[in-house]
Amino acid sequence: MFAVTDQAFVTLGTNDVYCQGALVLEQSLRAHKTSRQLAILITPDVSSGYRTVLHAVFDEVVEVNMLDSKDTAHLALMKRPELGVTFTKLHCWTLTQYRKCVFLDADSLVLCNIDELFDREELSAAPDAGWPDCFNTGMFVFRPSLQTYSMLLQFAEEHGSFDGGDQGLLNSYFSSWATQDISKHLSFLYNLSSNATYTYLPAFRQFGSEAKVIHFLGAVKPWQYKYNPQTGAARWEGGEPPGPHCMEFINLWWQIYSSEVVPLLVQHKVAEEIGIKQHMQNLSIGLLLLSEQKAAPPAAPCPKEVDTSEAPIDNDEQQSSEVRAIVSDHLLEPVYTVFCKCVLLFNNLLAGLAASISELSVEDTSEEAYGAKERQNWEEGHIDYMGKDAFENIQKKLDRFLQ
Ligand SMILES: O=c1ccn([C@@H]2O[C@H](COP(=O)(O)OP(=O)(O)O[C@H]3O[C@H](CO)[C@@H](O)[C@H](O)[C@H]3O)[C@@H](O)[C@H]2O)c(=O)[nH]1
Ligand SMILES: [Mn+2]
Structure with a gap:
């Protein structure tokens, strides 16, 4: 297969837990034979064991500093105090060794080859299910540029982020996304939130089988479920049931995790770290x-x-x-x-x-x-x-x- 070296899928992991999501994502991209490079941004908190595994499977592992919005007021509105660190995502614009990139959150996985996304221009993204005039920043096409990076930081300093995370900031910065150019308005199938079955079940029945990327957005992530490899089923344990997720996708995440990622962790002797x-x-x-x-x-x-x-x-x-x-x-x-x-x-x-x-x-x-x-x-x-x-x-x- 012809490998394209100046384009990359990029993800982010600021700790070992999110890095496991990144490993599932990486396996899913490889399984669907992407011809693009796979890069991950990590921060100093990622353990040396995980770095070894990441180096073994990603084409590039780039260590960056943690950027934090520290915007507790806005993050509290979202009930997600942990999302300030998603400002770290902005570092993806510094990857100027690549001409064009597609960012994917570490809590997403691909269901088919999505290399056609590289035909799109900055900033292309899919609508956010909660407010469709905003794009969701779990997946977006961008062009690395130090100039854009410094303008984004400057914008963040002057205006902050309306949700405290990267999504509010990027939507304000690329504010013409909703209206200007329909070719930058990507299908929801490229960033399907895993709870779409609950928010609009008939549409999910009609179109769900065409999904290309599943995104487990929200406070509860697939890795917080328990999984039984014998039955291939995950379940929620302990306390209040979490927000709705389509179990079919959670099970798929776990199937990839147990069959592809656990052997990697074992091979690199880091299995004990994740308990x-x-x-x-x-x-x-x-x-x-x-x-x-x-x-x-x-x-x-x-x-x-x-x-x-x-x-x-x-x-x-x-x-x-x-x-x-x-x-x-x-x-x-x-x-x-x-x-x-x-x-x-x-x-x-x-x-x-x-x-x-x-x-x-x-x-x-x-x-x-x-x-x-x-x-x-x-x-x-x-x-x-x-x-x-x-x-x-x-x-x-x-x-x-x-x-
Ligand atoms: O402690 C953390 C938290 C997040 N991330 C990375 O940042 C991404 C975004 O965080 P996530 O928990 O996936 O956020 P979402 O639940 O998806 O929430 C929404 O809001 C976030 C903040 O604006 C956006 O980054 C997301 O794309 C958007 O979907 C993750 O996938 C990771 O790649 C880390 O590495 N460590
Ligand atoms: Mn996410």
Whole structure:
């Protein structure tokens, strides 16, 4: 396929949670064989583990500073205090290595090839379902330009944003969108809000099958649901049911997440950061499941049984040599053999997750003790045997993980 190098789809992830949305989006664009580059803007909060995964799948990962509107009054009107950071989206105009781009929110996914969008001009976008004289900024065609970028910042400083987020600002700046040029007025099918079934069901029945991009806009995102890979169905758990979303699309998001994104996270050893939980009846059932899918990549070799005797650990050459190095360094063989087996077991459980999980959920546990920094220390051999990496703490982690 002919690759177009001066045009790109661009998305934004300011933290690990939104980056998971970005990974689903990326997989959906690749699945529909885009010929354009895939770029993501990230901010310093994205962990090193996630950066590795993003670098592996996006053509370009660009780190930018966090821009924040800090406009709490307007954001409060929208009941979305977190959206000030969406000003960071404005950085997309700095990507001048590309001639033309299509921005897509990280909470969207594509259902077919949408490369024809690159035939459109700045600023092309689809109407917002809440106020159709405004465009929704979950998807728009733009031309990177440092001049436009600085004019946008200046405009933001002088006028602010009527909703506190990027959407209010961009609609004020590109204010002729609603009336001037119908070719910049894109079909709603390019940015279909996932609750359209509820707001206008007959129209959804008539046209929904032609949808090209699904956008999970609103306070509740697909990753806040729980998913059962056996049934392929997501469900809402705990408390008030969220605003309406079409479950068919939520299920689709989760199907892509579990079949395409989880294996990537496992392969790059970042699965533990997102708190994928498995609900197994007990450890032996879990191990049985793991050993059954031993041959299936990308799962790592798995221990057949839990054995805390002093037999050598031989199920993964690289891991066991690392483990032996730790053991011989500290000459505390009996204690650390058990300790290392637990670590191995923990790693193997994570590695086997993709196929063995009975339920998935995504949580931002980046603040937890086993964060990116700790993992880096671990990888570099700085292990706090007496403190947070002590055997009982690893045991606690295992217990939590297997709850
Ligand atoms: O903490 C955050 C919040 C947002 N984003 C990015 O910004 C986008 C917009 O935020 P989102 O939560 O998707 O907003 P929406 O619920 O879609 O709300 C609407 O309002 C936002 C603020 O004006 C616009 O950015 C959206 O395009 C518009 O659909 C996300 O998709 C991400 O790409 C982050 O990376 N981190
Ligand atoms: Mn969005």
